[in-house]
Amino acid sequence: DNLTTSKKPSVPYAIDIGKESPLKFTIKSHFQVDNPIIGPLLITCELNKNMIFIYETQSIIPKLTSPPAALLVSIRNLRPPLIDQTFPLEILIENKSKGEALDVNIDVEFPEKLKIMRGTTKKQIFSLRTNEDLKWEINLKPLEAGDYTIKINMKFMDPDQNKIEETKEFPFSIKL
Numbered sequence: 001d002n003l004t005t006s007k008k009p010s011v012p013y014a015i016d017i018g019k020e021s022p023l024k025f026t027i028k029s030h031f032q033v034d035n036p037i038i039g040p041l042l043i044t045c046e047l048n049k050n051m052i053f054i055y056e057t058q059s060i061i062p063k064l065t066s067p068p069a070a071l072l073v074s075i076r077n078l079r080p081p082l083i084d085q086t087f088p089l090e091i092l093i094e095n096k097s098k099g100e101a102l103d104v105n106i107d108v109e110f111p112e113k114l115k116i117m118r119g120t121t122k123k124q125i126f127s128l129r130t131n132e133d134l135k136w137e138i139n140l141k142p143l144e145a146g147d148y149t150i151k152i153n154m155k156f157m158d159p160d161q162n163k164i165e166e167t168k169e170f171p172f173s174i175k176l
Helices: none
Strands: 003-007 026-029 041-047 051-057 072-077 087-094 101-109 114-118 122-128 133-142 146-157 163-174
Touching (some): 072 146, 122 133
Antiparallel strands (some): 003 026, 041 051, 087 133, 101 146
8 A cells, every 4th residue: 555656667578588577667655664565466477378377476575765865055145244244144954855854953153253143053953855945044243354164064864764964164255
């Protein structure tokens, strides 16, 4: 009940004697279960309309893997940053991958010369599904001109419970 065939071979299927002729199926699960099985599977073969044989298996145990999850991160000034003036910085986390990102933790690190006036540097969400995004603003106040680096640390899990950790660094300049 949990599995559907999204791609199956066209039949009848010609088999050349002495050569390998794999039948390719793409099977998709609707939801993950602990012990998935496929079966029983019954294949009927006919040779020159004279000989017919049947191959039957009770179950095939598939190895289910979820699509990988990957997150994209970007930052954007919503106003030009000027010394001693507060400006909003937008942080955007996007899931453009085919897999869901679970237990997402984001930590943004700013240099000391970029003072946080409003907003939070840490975000935690339960999941970020395919084509979903998370956007938030932090108000910053540059204390002096210079070239800085903003670091964004991300930790999340893919649907197979693999832990993924990434750090992105963004150069950031404050002009006089």
